[in-house]
Amino acid sequence: MKKKWSGKNFFAKNGSWIALLLLALISTILNGKNFLSVSNLLNLVRQVSMLGLAAIGVNFIIIAGCKDLSVGGIAAVCSMMAAFLSPYGTAAAVAGGILTALLLGALNGFLVAVLKILPFIATLGTMIAYNGIALLIHDGKSLAISENSAGFAFLGRGLILNIPFPILVFAAAAGTAVFVAEHTRYGRAVYAIGGNEESAVMMGIQVARTKMLLYIFSGLLAGFGGIMMASRLNAGIPFTGTGWDMYTIAAVVMGGTLIRGGEGKISGAAAGILIWGVIQNMINMMGDVSTYWQQIIMGFILLSAVIIQNIAERRREVISEG
Amino acid sequence: MAEHAVLRIRDVSKQFPGVKALSHVSMEVEKGEVRALMGENGAGKSTLIKILTGIYQFEEGEIEFDGKRVHPKSAIEMQRLGVSTIYQEINLIPYLSVAENIYIGKEPIKHGRIDWEQVKKGAEEALRDLGISIDVTQKINQLSTALQQMAAIARALQTDAKLFIMDEATSSLDKRETQRLFDVIRNLKERGIAVIFVSHRMDELFQICDSVTILKDGELAGTYKMAEINHHTLVSKMIGRDAAEIIGQRKQYRTDWEQKPVMCEVKNIRKKTRLNGVNLKIRQGEIVGLAGLLGSGRTELAKIIFGEDTAYEGEVLIDGEKVHLPSVRKSIERGIVYCPEDRKTEGVFLGMSVEDNLTISVLRSLLRGGFVQTKKKKAIVEEYIQKINIKTPSGSTAVRSLSGGNQQKVILARWLAGKPRLIILDEPTRGIDVGAKAEIEKLIQQLAREGISVLYISSEIEELVRGCDRIAVLREGSVFGELFGEEITSDNLLHMIAGEDTAKTGGE
Known part of the structure; x- marks a missing residue:
């Protein structure tokens, strides 16, 4: 039953986690206890939890062979909506934000699954439009959370057993996602669609419905990320989620999900997100290094990940040919 | 009308833009009946199958399945009603395991999650019923085409269907595997399950089917009991008499090429593990078969x-000159062209129009001042559509919507437009119906008469015997022998391919 353990296979499958460990090791050497302290590690993970939430949705979408560029836009609109509704109480702010996320995700799903617009184009369009909506809500300015929503602060800053709430949300979402991807019909259908959509149709998989739900989930995750950001910063900010469109894809690809779909792991994307967090953290700690290095380093790590994937893929092809 | 019919089709029609794909077709299939469905590509066979599987919707007529009127709108709807289909193009998900491919969409659930133990066990059992025992946890794309086909069959059999549709399910199976499938079909029959069986291999139909429905040009050409009809009548019903004669004809041996110069010669070609020392000469205007x-x-x-x-050792000589630093571009300049085996991935641009596909390799000759001369382009396209009889609504139709035979003709036309001197055809008639096959074979003869050399690769013995001036037989990477003129017979060729030491016959 159990496959034989092979070193090569182990490294190929867990490359992103190994990279994460290596980076953590480097950071430990450079920063010592400052890096390894519980508070720093929690801080590090908390910082990337919102982005990580969005990346989980994007990961599913990419496994299905689709794209979602609009996650940043959705986060921005939801952050603003939550702030906009905060005068009516915490419940209104949260519910309003979630409902908005649901609608925006459903619109993406409608465009892709029903109107059959290429996902890249469809979500490029909505990304631009959503960013516009976020700016429109308060004329491009931030909007403070009203004092009527005292409980709202918990979402971004609350602790349960000393663990920040966003981390718990991220972990719960990641755990659920792994289960859905690997042990449910819905999850396997997502892989099937990404592997060969035409076959999936012929096999009787409900492709349109599956895709519709994918975009709704993605919207909800990104939107909730945006709401937690608003809570964290105590304000709705129209620039929330800037760069998420690309950073999520980068994390997903670094996690070993193939951009053409059909193959990938949710846990890989989590590793991709944490790599992002470690680099951010390292640069913050080094003080005198410009934070712009973060992007440059991430870019190169992404490229190396893709190059390694390509080499592995080619080798596999050769093996299956011979 | 029989009480025990599982499927009744009455007057069903289907229109595509510009083409009437099916026109007033009726048929009935009884429980426990194995019905052959025959027709050339473009006769409406695939359209009818896609209607029955719910992928296409029909406009006129009615379909009754298991006693109920149905008008399916999706594949899943028909599957739920009890129609299970094995498609010609193997429809599997490449990156998933064999077991998952057999179960996807209908995985057994236990305690809210997929019961992987059951998936694995069920898949193993389903394959064992087909006489196959493999590791079902490996990815499906690591299996051979035949095994993939068997997995697809296992998947279809995994349902409690009342009607199985097998669309060219045997096309990649060998004799033994086909017999296994036939055992399964006989078993289905006993249980009162009906099968619609599509195959280009005539012998198979006579072996397994009870009756046959023949379509021609989207219309019903008749339904017959298998016992009441013979080979020849069947073919002529399907394609009309003229084409049937061409297929039956043996070609006249020409000798005019014998005096012509050698156009292409390979000397002692070696490639690790695949080729060890191949020697071959192709003269101008000669058709050399490669079996x-x-x-x-x-x-x-x-x-x-x-x-x-x-990446090879040895020499390729064109017009007596050794080729240094070979490249595709240079070959094309020298007039050598290649029609690959797998036309969908290597041959045509499915999404592009007939026009663009046809002229893509000669675009340079159509340029004036850097722009393509549309008029000249259209003229060339018209010429070849006429010359080799490509059946297409217009030059701007996407190649995807043509039948396999016509796609193949588009590839041929593309190369012919470049005025080649040597055409390499790799399985040019695979997956093509009899009528188009006859036309392509005729075209090849005509090309040879015009002085074009042909290297003709095929697994179909009869085709090679009919068409070639000389046949070289490869075995284990070298030329095992050659057949000339009167020596070219199916028997001789078979013996040579198989060699004395093995009992294997047939192409694949």
């Missing part, structure tokens, strides 16, 4: 002559 089992090195040799594969 051999799958894996004997046929395609490898073709790719070397075409300059696509440059």
Whole structure:
């Protein structure tokens, strides 16, 4: 039953986690206890939890062979909506934000699954439009959370057993996602669609419905990320989620999900997100290094990940040919 | 009307833009009946199957399945009603395991999650019923085509269907595997399950089917009991008499090429593990057949002559001159062209129009001042559509919507437009119906008469025997022998391909 353990296979499958460990090791050497302290590690993970939430949705979408560029836009609109509704109480702010996320995700799903617009184009369009909506809500300015929503602060800053709430949300979402991807019909259908959509149709998989739900989930995750950001910063900010469109894809690809779909792991994307967090953290700690290095380093790590994937893929092809 | 009919089709029609794909077709299939469905590509066979599986919707007529009127709108709807289909193009998900491919969409659930133990066990059992025992946890794309086909069959059999549709399900199976499938079909029959069976292999139909429904040009050409009809009548019903005669004809041996110069010669070609020392000459205007089992090195040799594969030892000589630094571009300049085996991935641009596909390799000659001369382009397209009888609504139709035979003709036309001197054809008639086959074979003869050399790779013995001036047989990477003129007979060729030491016959 159990496959034989092979070193090569182990490294190929867990490359992103190994990279994460290596980076953590480097950071430990450079920063010592400052890096390894519980508070720093929690801080590090908390910082990337919102982005990580969005990346989980994007990961599913990419496994299905689709794209979602609009996650940043959705986060921005939801952050603003939550702030906009905060005068009516915490419940209104949260519910309003979630409902908005649901609608925006459903619109993406409608465009892709029903109107059959290429996902890249469809979500490029909505990304631009959503960013516009976020700016429109308060004329491009931030909007403070009203004092009527005292409980709202918990979402971004609350602790349960000393663990920040966003981390718990991220972990719960990641755990659920792994289960859905690997042990449910819905999850396997997502892989099937990404592997060969035409076959999936012929096999009787409900492709349109599956895709519709994918975009709704993605919207909800990104939107909730945006709401937690608003809570964290105590304000709705129209620039929330800037760069998420690309950073999520980068994390997903670094996690070993193939951009053409059909193959990938949710846990890989989590590793991709944490790599992002470690680099951010390292640069913050080094003080005198410009934070712009973060992007440059991430870019190169992404490229190396893709190059390694390509080499592995080619080798596999050769093996299956011979 | 019989009480025990599982499927009744009455007056069903289906229109596509510009083409009437099906026109007033009726048929009935009884429980426990194995019905052959025959017709050329473009006769409406695939359209009818896609209607029955819920992928296409019909406009006129009615379908009754298991006593109920149905008007399916999706594949899943028909599957739920009890129609299970094995498609010609193997429809599997490449990156998932064999077991998952057999179960996807209908995985057994236990305690809210997929019961992987059951998936694995069920898949193993389903394959064992087909006589196959493999590791079902490996990815499906690591299996051979035949095994993939068997997995697809296992998947279809995994349902409690009342009607199975097998669309060219045997096309990649060998004799033994086909017999296994036939055992399964006989078993279904006993249980009162009906089968609609589509195959280009005539012998199979006579072996397993009770009756046959023939379509021609989208219309019903008749339904017959298998016992009441013979081979020849069947073919002529399907394609009309003229084409039937061409297929039956043996070609006249020409000798005019014997005095012509050698156009292409390969000397002692070696490629690790695949080719070990191949020698072959092709004269101007000669049709040289290249026979051999799958894996004997046929395609490898073709790719070397075409300059696509440059990693070999030995020499390729064109017009007596050795080719240095071979490349595809140079080969095309010298007039060597290659029609690949797998036309969908290597041959045509499915999404592009007939026009663009046809002229893509001669665009340079159509340029004036850097722009394509549309008029000239259209003229060329018209010329070849006429000349080799490509059946297409217009030049701007996407190649995807043509039948396999016509796609193949588009590829041929593309190369012919470049005025080649040597054409390498790799399985040019695979997956093509009898009528188009006859036309393509005729065209090849005509090309040879015009002085074009042809290297003809095929697994179909009869086709080679009919068409070639000389046949070289490859075995294990070298030329095992050659047949000339009167020596070219099916028996001789079979013996040579198989060799004395093995009992294997047939192409694949």
